[in-house]
Amino acid sequence: MSTTTPAPLKVAVIVGSLRAGSINEQLARALAKLAAPAMAFELVSIADLPLYNPDIDDGRHPAPEHFRAAVKAADAVLFVTPEYNRSIPGPLKNALDWGSRPYGEACWAGKPAASIGASPGAAGTAAAQQQMRQVMTVLNMAVLGQPEVYLQFKEGLVNEQHDITVQGTEAFLTGFLSRFAGWVRQQQLR
16 A cells, blocks of 8 residues: 655745845745645745735736735745734735735635744734734635744844754744644645
């Protein structure tokens, strides 16, 4: 009897920070290493999205079309975001709005999703994560409830090779990724 390994899940990873070398991008790249081979992460940039305006949502702008297509092609979405002023960053909210259109054809609809984040502060990104859960639910995403990840990011947590350097944090994140992969596969069976 042979057992086949399922194909890797394709996960669109959206980093909420535009800053080069952001701690959330570092975290996303480290998660990509930990997730393999069960999941294949594709970082989907939000940097080129113009501010959402229905007057320019006419298909002539390639960035929103590319963004929506990348999300639609994925099996799931993982948001990795900082917290700005106890909220989600403006560029991330803008991306959520672009993906919600055109009405009735949102790229988010039905996608299994999770949101995590890192911050230098002790509270991690708890307030931003609560807002993300509200928005993801409104956008009809299947949101992973547990575990929640509000990571305090300290210098050296992720090295230049995108490895998590703290064993307990690596184990926790590996557990999160395993739960997320199981959640996505469970949603695919529905």
